[in-house]
Amino acid sequence: MFDMSPYLVLIPLLPLLASALIAFLGPRFLRQHSHWPCILAVLTSCVLSILVLFSLGQHEEGPLKHSYYTWIPADNLSIAFALQADGLTAIMLTAITFIGSLIAIYSVGYMHGDPGYARFFAEISLFIFSMTGLVLADNFLLLYAFWEGVGLCSYLLIGFWFTRPSAAAAAKKAFLVTRLGDLGFFIAILMIWTGISDTLSYDSVFQFKDNSGFMTAVCLLLFCGAVGKSAQFPLHVWLPDAMEGPTPVSALIHAATMVTAGVYLVARCTPLFVQSATAQVIVASIGAFTALLAALIAVTQNDLKRVLAYSTISQLGYMFLALGCGTLAIGAATPGAAMALMSMAVVAAIFHLYTHAFFKALLFLSAGSVMHAMGNVIDMRRFSGLRKVLPRTHWTFLCGALALAGFPLLAGFWSKDEILAAALGASLEGHPYRGVYLVLFVTGVATAGLTAFYTFRAYFMTFWGEERIPPEAGHHAHESPPVMTVPLMILAAGAVFIGYVHAEPLTDWLGHFLEEHTTPLRGAGHELIPAALKYVPLASGTLMALGGIFLAWWMYVRQAGLSARLAESVPRLYQMSLNKFYFDELYSFFIIQPIIGLAEFCRVIDLYVVDGLVDIVAEIPRLFGVLFRPIQNGLTQFYALAMALGVAVFLVAMVWRMALAP
Amino acid sequence: MNELPMLHNYLVVGAILFALGTVGFLARRNLIVMFLSAEMMLQGVSLNLVAFARYRSNLQGQAFTLFIITVAACEAGIALALILMLYRRRRSLDVTLWQELREPTVEPTFDEEPLPPPPVEEPLPRLTPAGLEPVHGQETSHV
Numbered sequence: 001m002f003d004m005s006p007y008l009v010l011i012p013l014l015p016l017l018a019s020a021l022i023a024f025l026g027p028r029f030l031r032q033h034s035h036w037p038c039i040l041a042v043l044t045s046c047v048l049s050i051l052v053l054f055s056l057g058q059h060e061e062g063p064l065k066h067s068y069y070t071w072i073p074a075d076n077l078s079i080a081f082a083l084q085a086d087g088l089t090a091i092m093l094t095a096i097t098f099i100g101s102l103i104a105i106y107s108v109g110y111m112h113g114d115p116g117y118a119r120f121f122a123e124i125s126l127f128i129f130s131m132t133g134l135v136l137a138d139n140f141l142l143l144y145a146f147w148e149g150v151g152l153c154s155y156l157l158i159g160f161w162f163t164r165p166s167a168a169a170a171a172k173k174a175f176l177v178t179r180l181g182d183l184g185f186f187i188a189i190l191m192i193w194t195g196i197s198d199t200l201s202y203d204s205v206f207q208f209k210d211n212s213g214f215m216t217a218v219c220l221l222l223f224c225g226a227v228g229k230s231a232q233f234p235l236h237v238w239l240p241d242a243m244e245g246p247t248p249v250s251a252l253i254h255a256a257t258m259v260t261a262g263v264y265l266v267a268r269c270t271p272l273f274v275q276s277a278t279a280q281v282i283v284a285s286i287g288a289f290t291a292l293l294a295a296l297i298a299v300t301q302n303d304l305k306r307v308l309a310y311s312t313i314s315q316l317g318y319m320f321l322a323l324g325c326g327t328l329a330i331g332a333a334t335p336g337a338a339m340a341l342m343s344m345a346v347v348a349a350i351f352h353l354y355t356h357a358f359f360k361a362l363l364f365l366s367a368g369s370v371m372h373a374m375g376n377v378i379d380m381r382r383f384s385g386l387r388k389v390l391p392r393t394h395w396t397f398l399c400g401a402l403a404l405a406g407f408p409l410l411a412g413f414w415s416k417d418e419i420l421a422a423a424l425g426a427s428l429e430g431h432p433y434r435g436v437y438l439v440l441f442v443t444g445v446a447t448a449g450l451t452a453f454y455t456f457r458a459y460f461m462t463f464w465g466e467e468r469i470p471p472e473a474g475h476h477a478h479e480s481p482p483v484m485t486v487p488l489m490i491l492a493a494g495a496v497f498i499g500y501v502h503a504e505p506l507t508d509w510l511g512h513f514l515e516e517h518t519t520p521l522r523g524a525g526h527e528l529i530p531a532a533l534k535y536v537p538l539a540s541g542t543l544m545a546l547g548g549i550f551l552a553w554w555m556y557v558r559q560a561g562l563s564a565r566l567a568e569s570v571p572r573l574y575q576m577s578l579n580k581f582y583f584d585e586l587y588s589f590f591i592i593q594p595i596i597g598l599a600e601f602c603r604v605i606d607l608y609v610v611d612g613l614v615d616i617v618a619e620i621p622r623l624f625g626v627l628f629r630p631i632q633n634g635l636t637q638f639y640a641l642a643m644a645l646g647v648a649v650f651l652v653a654m655v656w657r658m659a660l661a662p
Numbered sequence: 663m664n665e666l667p668m669l670h671n672y673l674v675v676g677a678i679l680f681a682l683g684t685v686g687f688l689a690r691r692n693l694i695v696m697f698l699s700a701e702m703m704l705q706g707v708s709l710n711l712v713a714f715a716r717y718r719s720n721l722q723g724q725a726f727t728l729f730i731i732t733v734a735a736c737e738a739g740i741a742l743a744l745i746l747m748l749y750r751r752r753r754s755l756d757v758t759l760w761q762e763l764r765e766p767t768v769e770p771t772f773d774e775e776p777l778p779p780p781p782v783e784e785p786l787p788r789l790t791p792a793g794l795e796p797v798h799g800q801e802t803s804h805v
Binding site: 629630632633634635636637640641644 | 684687688691696757758760761762763764765767768770771
């Protein structure tokens with residue numbers, strides 16, 4: 001078999017080259033053809049990723065690995081530029097490059113005629129470079145470098161229309177808030193370096209065994225990075241604002257790929273996390289709480305993209321809920337069960353990540369198509385009944401919405417079921433925090449209902465009811481061009497069928513693949529959940545999904561005025577949700593305002609105390625200067641006279657000395 | 663042969679030239695005269711160099727002097743050009759008209775007793791152009 005490992009570097013390298021090419025040639029020479037290098041490079045990376053997937057299947061001895069050179073050879077720190085591809089990486093790679101290439105193609109239509117056309121594709125390529133590098137990295141420092149790379153791309157792309165103050169502010173907010181998480185991540189890397197391994201490579205770090213507070217601290221700091229990047233409570237506030245960027249960016253970066261970097265990090269570090277039951281229960285709780293919180297906010301939002309943004313936060317919370325379920329501290333009597341639970345948790349999270357990438361990208365792109373037709377109006381109160389105007393967009397949005405809501409037999413149904421099963425599994429006997437996990441399971445089920453409700457609320461508000469089109473759309477509210485609708489249809493097919501890579505109990509290809517080719521999961525069994533309990537999550541999830549969809553239909557189609565009356569009957573609750581539970585206001589009051597006050601204080605100190613001291617020091621030579629200033633009268637002959645007298649004095653002194661000398 | 667008295671003579675002439683130049687440079691306000699005075703100081707120094715070279719029986723001082731003369735010629739070209747520019751700006755060669763390089767707080771200096779304006783010279787008699795026969799009047803004598 002052909003050895004892929006030395007060629008792994010091509011997967012990130014090609015988009016990087018494309019990015020450089022577009023950046024240097026785009027604005028002047030490529031212009032309206034700037035998308036070609038980006039699309040070709042990402043498509044090639046996609047093919048290479050699929051090759052990696054296949055060659056892993058035939059590669060028996062563990063992950064593909066290649067060390068290119070020693071990046072940092074310092075005294076007791078030796079970091080290699082090494083890439084690796086195991087099952088987890090291969091799954092991530094295919095999702096990133098496949099969805100990335102579809103979105104790049106879609107952007108050709110969406111961004112057509114934008115003055116920053118070339119810049120957009122250069123930044124998208126740079127993002128694909130960073131993201132593929134992130135999942136391919138073989139040590140924590142390299143991971144961190146690419147981690148910051150995606151953060152930078154996110155900043156650049158949110159602020160793509162940087163002349164709009166709101167976009168510039170949103171970009172700044174996203175960057176600063178995620179930096180807060182990155183700080184924790186970096187401290188975790190330093191702790192790993194000092195306490196675990198000098199090379200920071202995954203192999204050496206993941207063999208470390210410890211059940212003291214050190215491990216919990218490392219895990220929580222790593223999770224802190226993930227919370228920032230994946231927009232979990234309390235750092236979730238940046239993601240909804242990130243919708244200021246172009247819609248393809250929201251789809252690619254802030255729904256399908258970059259925000260899942262945190263999930264990838266925690267999944268990657270499973271061998272560390274499972275050793276600390278405390279860290280795991282915190283991960284799961286924050287995940288579940290975020291899922292519920294974001295779903296509650298999404299229920300009342302009127303901006304279509306914001307509904308989807310909160311839905312993304314909520315679904316990411318689901319993934320963390322799943323990841324937090326696995327632990328090895330489940331009791332010595334059942335090591336097999338512990339392995340099975342861990343494997344189930346990771347598989348569930350990655351599976352949901354995978355399906356979510358498809359249907360959320362689809363939903364965002366469909367929303368973009370709606371926006372495109374409506375003249376950039378995205379407020380759902382201003383349009384409705386678009387079924388006839390945008391027939392293809394309507395169908396693709398419906399596919400995505402059904403998948404997200406967990407409608408039976410679609411992608412989201414299978415993956416959500418897995419997550420609920422993992423939460424239920426963790427609440428079984430032997431787990432130190434089983435009571436908590438039972439609560440989390442119930443939260444997850446409730447969130448599933450809310451998810452179905454808000455998704456279909458958005459769907460019914462946009463596509464049903466009487467046909468209304470805002471004046472901004474002009475007279476040409478029409479379906480988007482094929483370059484936009486074809487990617488939508490491919491993604492719609494994905495949203496419907498991609499669940500069958502791991503549709504327990506029908507198929508379990510994904511689970512098998514991950515278990516076989518991802519070191520910590522290898523050899524895990526499936527003897528965890530009793531058959532009787534197996535259908536509890538399935539049944540409850542289905543029930544909640546159908547209930548949510550029915551409720552949305554009842555409130556927004558059947559009894560159209562009901563929602564307004566309901567909002568009036570509980571004004572407090574409605575206002576809380578509409579204003580996102582006042583998180584922005586709280587942060588502003590408790591964090592931003594005090595910091596601004598401190599900055600103002602420092603400014604006054606600097607202006608009057610520090611500058612004053614400097615001015616005083618400067619004033620002393622000026623005062624002495626008063627003595628000598630009249631000499632400078634500008635008369636040439638006066639200067640010549642002074643010089644002559646000086647020479648005379650000098651000569652006299654010299655002669656005097658010589659006369660006195662013995 | 664004792665050359666020391668000879669050397670003294672040359673040095674005395676050089677010192678006189680230098681002193682005259684210094685006094686001229688400090689006392690005269692005409693830019694061209696100041697420049698000529700500076701040249702005179704330069705020649706005094708050159709004379710010293712030549713005298714010492716002769717006294718020490720080597721040619722270094724003389725070679726040096728040749729260079730000084732050459733450089734002085736170049737200087738003269740540039741200095742006269744500059745002086746011409748200055749003259750065109752103010753229509754005068756008075757050096758005290760150029761005081762801009764003083765401190766901003768210092769008042770400009772004015773001459774308390776300005777020189778009398780230069781006497782208006784009698785125009786020279788206009789000669790008849792050559793090559794033309796003068797107009798002959800009637801002869802005054804018939805001797």
